[in-house]
Amino acid sequence: MTTAVAAPLYAFHNGEFVEAAAVRLPLSTQALHYGTGVFEGIRAYAQEGPAKLAVFRLREHLERLERSAGTLRIQLPLSTEELTEVVLDLLRRNNSGGDTYIRPLAYKLALEPGTPFGVRLSGVSAQFTVTTVRMGSYVPSEGLRCKVSTVRRVPSVSVPSGAKITGTYANNALAVEEAHAEGCDDALMLGLDGNLTEASTSNVFVVGRDGSVATPPVTADILPGITRATAIELFEREFGTAVEERPVAAAELAEAEEVFTTGTGVEICPVTSIDHRKVGTGRAGAVTSKLRDVYDEVVRGRRPDYASWLTPVHSI
Template sequence: MTSAVATPTGATAPAVAALAYHDGEFVPLEQARVPVTTQALQYGTGVFEGIRAYAQADGGLAVFRGRDHYLRFLRSARTLRIDVGLDAEQLSEVTAELLRRIGASEDTYVRPLAYKRSLLPGTPPGVQLQGVSDALSINAFRMGSYTDRAGIRVAISSWRRPESGVLPVRAKVTGGYVNNALAVDEARAAGYDDAILLNSRGQVAEASTSNVFAVVRGRLVTPPLSADLLEGITRDTAVTLAADLLDVGTDFTDLGRDDLCNADEVFLTGTGAEIVPVTEIGGRPVGEGTPGPLTTALMTAYHKVVRGDDQRYRHWLQPVRPAAARPSATGGTT
C-alpha cells in the first residue's frame, strides 16, 4: 500500500491499495473500471457498504462486524434486484483475501459495491431494474480515525431526509446519497463539520452518514427506524455496549430539534465516524460544550472492542490470518 499524504488539517489522506476484487477476480486497481454506459452510473442503481478492519492488540488485523455488514448489503441488493452471486460468508472470505493480498496490517476501510451494469439482450432502454446485468466490486484502502474525539460542530440541514415511501432509506442505495451530499455541502459551506437531517415530520432522522444519539434528562435516546433512518451497525454496537458495560438502556423514540438543542450530550455513530461527540449544534453548545461522560465512556469501550481488547466481543471480529506459505519450485516456501 502507498504512503498516506498529510492534509492541511493534520489528518492523513487514505492510502489506496493496488488491488481490487472486480468481476469475480482480484485485479490491479486501475483495471477495476466501468464504462460510461453503466446503468448504475446513470441512474444511481447500486448499493454499497462501508466496513472497517482494525489493527489488533495482538498485532494482527480483524474485520469488525463484517458478516453483519454483508447481511445488510445483501438486503440492500435485493431491494434493487441485484444478484450479488455470493452469500455473506463468501463475501467475508473474499474481503479477508483482498486484505491479505494487499498486505493490510493497519486500520483499513473496505468498500463493497454491487450495481446494475448493462441491458441484457432484448431489454429496451430506460430506467429499470429487470433485464439489466449485475456486477460486484470490492476495494480497500488504509484509513484511521478521521473524526475529532474532542467533538464536532454540526448544523441542522435545510434538506430533509426522504421518506421510506419515496426512497428505500433502510438500504444503502448509491443514488440516495445525493441527499446526504447536499446536506454536507450546505453545512460545510457554513463552517460546520457535518449536518443532521430532519425527516418529513420535522423529527431527527440521521446525520449525513451517521446515526444520532442524545442524552435527554438522563436517558439515552436515539430515533426509531420509523424516523426514516438507516439501521446502523455501529448504532446497534453502541446500544449493546451501553446496556452491557454501562448498564444504560436506550429509548427508541422520536427526537425533535428542541430535544437536541436542550440535550445534555449528543453523539453520532457510524462505521466511518465511529463514535464521535457533537459539542455544538447550529452555533449553540451541547451541554457544557465538551464531550459528556456517557459519550466518553462509550467511545472508550468501542475502541477497546474493535481492537480486540475486550474478549467478550471477539465474536464481532473476523481475524485476517496471514496466507499459508506455498511450496516454491526450489522446495522452499514463499
C-alpha cells in the same frame, strides 16, 4: 486526525482479484446514470494478538449488503461465507496491517438483450467490486460542529432508508454542502414530520440532562446502523442503560446535555455544537467519552466478551 494515505494494490472485480488501477467501467454503466447501486462501509482494526488485523462485524455488514442488493434486484455473485473469504484475502493481498476501510459495491451495469431503453431495475445486468484503503479516524477527535439542515431526509416511502443505495446519498451530500457553507462539519437531518432522523452518514443519539439516552427509531427514515446497534448493546451490557428508541423532536437537540453520532466511518463521535450553539460544555461529555473508550477497546480486541464481533485476518 488521519486519512487514507495510499491507494490499494488490488481489488476484487468481476469475479477475480485484479490490479486496482486497472479497473475500468464503461461510460454506459447504469449505476453511474441512475444511482442504482448499493454499498457497504466496513472497518478492519489493528489488533494486539496473533492476528494483526480483524474486521468488525463483517457478517452483519455483508448480510445488510445482500438485503440492500435485493432492494434493487441485484443478485450478489457469492454467498456471505464466500464474500467473507474474498474480503479477508483482499486485505492480505493489500498488506493491510493497519486500520483499513473496506468498500463492497454492487451495481447495475447494462441493459440485457431485449430490454428496452429506460430507467428500470429488471432486465439490467449487475457487477460487483470490493476495494480497500488504509484509513484511521477521519473526524475531529474533539467533536463535530453540526447544523440542522433545511434539506429533509428522503422518506422511506420514496426510497427504502434501510438500504444503502448509492443514489440516495445525493440527499446527504446536499445537506453536508449546506452545513459546510455555514462553517459546520456535518448536517443533522430532519424527516418530513420535523423530527430528527440522522446525520449525513451516521446515526444520532441524544443524552438528556437526567442521563437518559435516546435515538430515533428504525421507523424514522433512518439507516439502522450496525454501529448504532453496537452502541445500544454496549449501553445495556456495560452501563446498564436502556436506550430509548423513539421519535426525537428537533427541539430536544437544544436541551440535550450531550449529542453524539455513530457510524462505521465516524465511529463514536461527540457533537460539540449545533447551529453554532454549544451542546453541554462544548466538549465530549462523560457518557459519550465512556462509550467511545469501550467501543475502541472492543474493535481492537481488548474485550474478550465481544470476540465474536471480530473476524481475524490471518496470514496465509
